[in-house]
Amino acid sequence: MPSERELQISPVVQESLMHNSRTLNNLQSLTASLFGISAGVLGLESYAGFLYYVALSLLTAVLFYVVRVAPTSLASGGKGKKAPLDTSRYFRGAYDFWAGGLMNGFAGFVLTWTLFYGLVRA
Amino acid sequence: MTLLSKTITAFGSLLLAHACYSAREHTALQSLRAATTATLTSSPATAASLPVDIIIETIVSTFILLLGLVLGTRPLRPLEWRVWAGKIEREGEEGFTDNAGAVDKDFMGNPFSVLESRPNFVDIRKQRREFAEWVQKGGAQQGQ
Numbered sequence: 001m002p003s004e005r006e007l008q009i010s011p012v013v014q015e016s017l018m019h020n021s022r023t024l025n026n027l028q029s030l031t032a033s034l035f036g037i038s039a040g041v042l043g044l045e046s047y048a049g050f051l052y053y054v055a056l057s058l059l060t061a062v063l064f065y066v067v068r069v070a071p072t073s074l075a076s077g078g079k080g081k082k083a084p085l086d087t088s089r090y091f092r093g094a095y096d097f098w099a100g101g102l103m104n105g106f107a108g109f110v111l112t113w114t115l116f117y118g119l120v121r122a
Numbered sequence: 123m124t125l126l127s128k129t130i131t132a133f134g135s136l137l138l139a140h141a142c143y144s145a146r147e148h149t150a151l152q153s154l155r156a157a158t159t160a161t162l163t164s165s166p167a168t169a170a171s172l173p174v175d176i177i178i179e180t181i182v183s184t185f186i187l188l189l190g191l192v193l194g195t196r197p198l199r200p201l202e203w204r205v206w207a208g209k210i211e212r213e214g215e216e217g218f219t220d221n222a223g224a225v226d227k228d229f230m231g232n233p234f235s236v237l238e239s240r241p242n243f244v245d246i247r248k249q250r251r252e253f254a255e256w257v258q259k260g261g262a263q264q265g266q
Protein backbone atom coordinates (compact mmCIF):
# COMPACT_ATOMS: atom_id res chain seq x y z
CA MET A 1 0.00 0.00 0.00
CA PRO A 2 1.31 3.49 -0.81
CA SER A 3 2.22 5.75 2.08
CA GLU A 4 0.49 8.99 2.98
CA ARG A 5 3.22 11.02 1.34
CA GLU A 6 3.02 9.14 -1.95
CA LEU A 7 -0.74 9.60 -1.96
CA GLN A 8 -0.24 13.34 -1.53
CA ILE A 9 2.23 13.45 -4.40
CA SER A 10 0.21 11.33 -6.80
CA PRO A 11 -3.43 11.37 -5.68
CA VAL A 12 -5.84 8.59 -6.50
CA VAL A 13 -9.28 9.03 -8.05
CA GLN A 14 -11.72 7.32 -5.70
CA GLU A 15 -14.43 6.93 -8.32
CA SER A 16 -12.10 5.11 -10.67
CA LEU A 17 -11.06 2.84 -7.81
CA MET A 18 -14.70 2.00 -7.07
CA HIS A 19 -15.54 1.54 -10.74
CA ASN A 20 -12.62 -0.84 -11.34
CA SER A 21 -13.17 -2.93 -8.24
CA ARG A 22 -16.88 -3.17 -8.98
CA THR A 23 -16.14 -4.35 -12.51
CA LEU A 24 -13.75 -6.99 -11.20
CA ASN A 25 -16.18 -8.07 -8.44
CA ASN A 26 -19.02 -8.51 -10.90
CA LEU A 27 -16.87 -10.63 -13.17
CA GLN A 28 -15.60 -12.76 -10.28
CA SER A 29 -19.01 -13.53 -8.82
CA LEU A 30 -20.44 -14.32 -12.26
CA THR A 31 -17.59 -16.61 -13.24
CA ALA A 32 -17.56 -18.31 -9.81
CA SER A 33 -21.17 -19.37 -10.32
CA LEU A 34 -20.30 -20.55 -13.83
CA PHE A 35 -17.42 -22.65 -12.50
CA GLY A 36 -19.79 -24.12 -9.92
CA ILE A 37 -22.16 -25.18 -12.68
CA SER A 38 -19.46 -26.87 -14.70
CA ALA A 39 -17.92 -28.54 -11.62
CA GLY A 40 -21.35 -29.90 -10.72
CA VAL A 41 -21.96 -31.18 -14.25
CA LEU A 42 -18.54 -32.83 -14.27
CA GLY A 43 -19.38 -34.43 -10.94
CA LEU A 44 -16.22 -33.35 -9.17
CA GLU A 45 -15.91 -34.21 -5.51
CA SER A 46 -13.91 -32.79 -2.59
CA TYR A 47 -10.38 -31.64 -3.44
CA ALA A 48 -10.81 -31.98 -7.20
CA GLY A 49 -13.62 -29.43 -7.15
CA PHE A 50 -11.66 -26.92 -5.07
CA LEU A 51 -8.59 -27.35 -7.27
CA TYR A 52 -10.78 -26.80 -10.32
CA TYR A 53 -12.09 -23.59 -8.79
CA VAL A 54 -8.64 -22.29 -7.84
CA ALA A 55 -7.18 -23.00 -11.28
CA LEU A 56 -10.10 -21.45 -13.14
CA SER A 57 -10.27 -18.32 -11.01
CA LEU A 58 -6.55 -17.76 -11.56
CA LEU A 59 -7.20 -18.22 -15.28
CA THR A 60 -9.98 -15.63 -15.03
CA ALA A 61 -7.56 -13.13 -13.49
CA VAL A 62 -5.01 -13.78 -16.24
CA LEU A 63 -7.63 -13.44 -18.96
CA PHE A 64 -8.96 -10.23 -17.43
CA TYR A 65 -5.42 -8.89 -17.28
CA VAL A 66 -4.81 -9.74 -20.94
CA VAL A 67 -8.10 -8.29 -22.18
CA ARG A 68 -8.62 -5.20 -20.01
CA VAL A 69 -5.42 -4.23 -18.21
CA ALA A 70 -2.51 -5.11 -20.49
CA PRO A 71 -3.41 -3.20 -23.70
CA THR A 72 -3.43 0.25 -22.06
CA SER A 73 -1.08 -0.47 -19.18
CA LEU A 74 1.73 -1.64 -21.43
CA ALA A 75 1.14 0.77 -24.30
CA SER A 76 1.03 4.08 -22.43
CA GLY A 77 4.30 5.91 -22.81
CA GLY A 78 6.44 7.83 -20.35
CA LYS A 79 6.01 7.32 -16.60
CA GLY A 80 2.63 5.66 -17.05
CA LYS A 81 4.23 2.59 -18.61
CA LYS A 82 4.12 -0.46 -16.36
CA ALA A 83 6.04 -3.70 -16.32
CA PRO A 84 4.22 -6.81 -17.54
CA LEU A 85 1.82 -8.29 -14.95
CA ASP A 86 1.79 -4.98 -13.07
CA THR A 87 -1.81 -3.91 -12.41
CA SER A 88 -1.08 -0.69 -10.52
CA ARG A 89 -2.55 1.45 -13.32
CA TYR A 90 -6.03 0.22 -12.43
CA PHE A 91 -5.86 -1.54 -9.05
CA ARG A 92 -4.36 -0.72 -5.67
CA GLY A 93 -3.10 -4.12 -4.57
CA ALA A 94 -1.66 -6.83 -6.77
CA TYR A 95 -2.85 -9.50 -4.33
CA ASP A 96 -6.45 -8.28 -4.54
CA PHE A 97 -6.35 -8.49 -8.29
CA TRP A 98 -4.79 -11.93 -8.68
CA ALA A 99 -6.21 -13.78 -5.68
CA GLY A 100 -9.23 -11.69 -4.70
CA GLY A 101 -11.51 -13.89 -6.78
CA LEU A 102 -10.75 -16.92 -4.62
CA MET A 103 -12.43 -15.41 -1.57
CA ASN A 104 -14.91 -13.32 -3.48
CA GLY A 105 -16.83 -15.92 -5.39
CA PHE A 106 -16.27 -18.90 -3.15
CA ALA A 107 -19.76 -18.95 -1.65
CA GLY A 108 -21.36 -18.69 -5.09
CA PHE A 109 -19.14 -21.48 -6.35
CA VAL A 110 -20.08 -23.89 -3.56
CA LEU A 111 -23.74 -23.01 -3.93
CA THR A 112 -23.99 -23.78 -7.64
CA TRP A 113 -21.58 -26.70 -7.37
CA THR A 114 -23.78 -28.52 -4.86
CA LEU A 115 -26.95 -27.51 -6.68
CA PHE A 116 -25.85 -28.86 -10.05
CA TYR A 117 -24.21 -31.92 -8.54
CA GLY A 118 -27.55 -32.72 -6.93
CA LEU A 119 -29.50 -31.96 -10.10
CA VAL A 120 -27.35 -34.13 -12.34
CA ARG A 121 -26.61 -37.03 -10.00
CA ALA A 122 -29.85 -37.33 -8.10
CA MET B 123 -17.34 -5.59 -28.98
CA THR B 124 -20.57 -5.98 -27.11
CA LEU B 125 -22.18 -7.99 -29.89
CA LEU B 126 -19.13 -10.25 -30.04
CA SER B 127 -19.10 -10.90 -26.30
CA LYS B 128 -22.87 -11.49 -26.23
CA THR B 129 -22.64 -13.96 -29.10
CA ILE B 130 -19.80 -15.85 -27.45
CA THR B 131 -21.63 -15.92 -24.11
CA ALA B 132 -24.87 -17.14 -25.68
CA PHE B 133 -23.05 -19.86 -27.60
CA GLY B 134 -21.22 -20.98 -24.45
CA SER B 135 -24.46 -21.06 -22.44
CA LEU B 136 -26.08 -23.21 -25.12
CA LEU B 137 -23.16 -25.65 -25.04
CA LEU B 138 -23.18 -25.76 -21.24
CA ALA B 139 -26.94 -26.37 -21.12
CA HIS B 140 -26.54 -29.18 -23.63
CA ALA B 141 -23.70 -30.71 -21.63
CA CYS B 142 -25.73 -30.49 -18.43
CA TYR B 143 -28.72 -32.16 -20.07
CA SER B 144 -26.49 -34.87 -21.53
CA ALA B 145 -24.93 -35.59 -18.14
CA ARG B 146 -28.39 -35.75 -16.55
CA GLU B 147 -29.62 -38.19 -19.19
CA HIS B 148 -26.47 -40.26 -18.88
CA THR B 149 -26.82 -40.70 -15.13
CA ALA B 150 -30.54 -41.47 -15.50
CA LEU B 151 -29.70 -44.13 -18.07
CA GLN B 152 -26.96 -45.53 -15.85
CA SER B 153 -29.22 -45.83 -12.81
CA LEU B 154 -31.94 -47.46 -14.95
CA ARG B 155 -29.46 -49.95 -16.35
CA ALA B 156 -28.11 -50.66 -12.88
CA ALA B 157 -31.62 -51.31 -11.62
CA THR B 158 -32.45 -53.73 -14.44
CA THR B 159 -29.16 -55.63 -14.17
CA ALA B 160 -29.59 -55.84 -10.41
CA THR B 161 -32.94 -57.54 -10.83
CA LEU B 162 -31.55 -59.89 -13.52
CA THR B 163 -28.15 -60.89 -12.25
CA SER B 164 -28.09 -59.46 -8.71
CA SER B 165 -24.49 -58.31 -9.22
CA PRO B 166 -23.80 -54.69 -8.15
CA ALA B 167 -23.09 -52.64 -11.26
CA THR B 168 -20.37 -50.02 -10.83
CA ALA B 169 -21.45 -46.49 -11.62
CA ALA B 170 -19.56 -45.54 -14.76
CA SER B 171 -18.07 -42.04 -14.91
CA LEU B 172 -19.15 -39.44 -17.43
CA PRO B 173 -18.36 -40.10 -21.12
CA VAL B 174 -15.40 -38.20 -22.51
CA ASP B 175 -17.44 -36.15 -24.98
CA ILE B 176 -19.63 -34.69 -22.24
CA ILE B 177 -16.55 -33.83 -20.16
CA ILE B 178 -14.92 -32.13 -23.14
CA GLU B 179 -18.10 -30.27 -23.98
CA THR B 180 -18.45 -29.00 -20.40
CA ILE B 181 -14.88 -27.76 -20.18
CA VAL B 182 -14.93 -26.15 -23.62
CA SER B 183 -18.23 -24.42 -22.90
CA THR B 184 -16.83 -23.14 -19.59
CA PHE B 185 -13.86 -21.62 -21.40
CA ILE B 186 -16.07 -20.09 -24.06
CA LEU B 187 -18.38 -18.58 -21.44
CA LEU B 188 -15.40 -17.29 -19.49
CA LEU B 189 -14.03 -15.60 -22.59
CA GLY B 190 -17.40 -14.06 -23.36
CA LEU B 191 -17.85 -12.75 -19.82
CA VAL B 192 -14.35 -11.26 -19.71
CA LEU B 193 -14.86 -9.58 -23.08
CA GLY B 194 -18.16 -8.20 -21.80
CA THR B 195 -16.67 -6.35 -18.81
CA ARG B 196 -16.67 -2.58 -18.79
CA PRO B 197 -13.42 -0.81 -19.65
CA LEU B 198 -11.37 0.22 -16.61
CA ARG B 199 -10.44 3.74 -15.61
CA PRO B 200 -6.96 4.90 -14.64
CA LEU B 201 -6.39 5.14 -10.92
CA GLU B 202 -3.84 7.94 -10.59
CA TRP B 203 -5.23 11.42 -10.81
CA ARG B 204 -2.71 12.68 -13.35
CA VAL B 205 -3.21 9.71 -15.70
CA TRP B 206 -6.97 10.02 -15.38
CA ALA B 207 -7.04 13.79 -15.97
CA GLY B 208 -4.67 13.41 -18.90
CA LYS B 209 -6.96 10.82 -20.44
CA ILE B 210 -9.90 13.20 -20.07
CA GLU B 211 -7.93 16.03 -21.71
CA ARG B 212 -6.74 13.86 -24.59
CA GLU B 213 -9.78 11.75 -25.34
CA GLY B 214 -12.72 13.55 -23.72
CA GLU B 215 -15.97 11.61 -23.69
CA GLU B 216 -14.66 8.98 -26.09
CA GLY B 217 -12.31 7.64 -23.43
CA PHE B 218 -15.12 6.93 -20.97
CA THR B 219 -17.61 4.85 -22.88
CA ASP B 220 -18.95 1.40 -22.10
CA ASN B 221 -18.85 -1.47 -24.53
CA ALA B 222 -21.88 -0.28 -26.48
CA GLY B 223 -20.23 3.10 -27.13
CA ALA B 224 -22.52 5.13 -24.85
CA VAL B 225 -20.84 7.61 -22.52
CA ASP B 226 -20.83 6.51 -18.86
CA LYS B 227 -23.53 8.09 -16.74
CA ASP B 228 -21.11 9.23 -14.06
CA PHE B 229 -18.70 10.88 -16.48
CA MET B 230 -18.15 14.40 -15.20
CA GLY B 231 -15.71 15.79 -17.70
CA ASN B 232 -12.79 18.02 -16.84
CA PRO B 233 -12.41 18.25 -13.04
CA PHE B 234 -11.01 21.77 -13.42
CA SER B 235 -13.81 23.14 -15.58
CA VAL B 236 -14.94 25.29 -12.63
CA LEU B 237 -11.58 27.06 -12.67
CA GLU B 238 -11.65 27.60 -16.40
CA SER B 239 -14.96 29.46 -16.38
CA ARG B 240 -14.67 31.65 -13.27
CA PRO B 241 -17.16 34.53 -13.51
CA ASN B 242 -14.88 36.75 -11.40
CA PHE B 243 -12.28 36.72 -14.11
CA VAL B 244 -14.55 37.61 -16.99
CA ASP B 245 -13.60 40.93 -18.63
CA ILE B 246 -17.07 42.43 -18.60
CA ARG B 247 -16.03 45.79 -20.07
CA LYS B 248 -14.45 44.10 -23.07
CA GLN B 249 -17.55 42.04 -23.61
CA ARG B 250 -19.71 45.16 -23.41
CA ARG B 251 -17.52 46.88 -25.98
CA GLU B 252 -17.76 43.91 -28.30
CA PHE B 253 -21.49 43.80 -27.84
CA ALA B 254 -21.79 47.49 -28.64
CA GLU B 255 -19.75 46.98 -31.83
CA TRP B 256 -21.89 44.07 -32.80
CA VAL B 257 -25.06 46.11 -32.24
CA GLN B 258 -23.68 48.99 -34.32
CA LYS B 259 -22.71 46.66 -37.13
CA GLY B 260 -25.99 44.79 -37.00
CA GLY B 261 -27.95 48.02 -36.88
CA ALA B 262 -26.02 49.35 -39.88
CA GLN B 263 -26.69 46.20 -41.86
CA GLN B 264 -30.36 46.30 -41.00
CA GLY B 265 -30.56 49.99 -41.92
CA GLN B 266 -29.22 49.43 -45.43
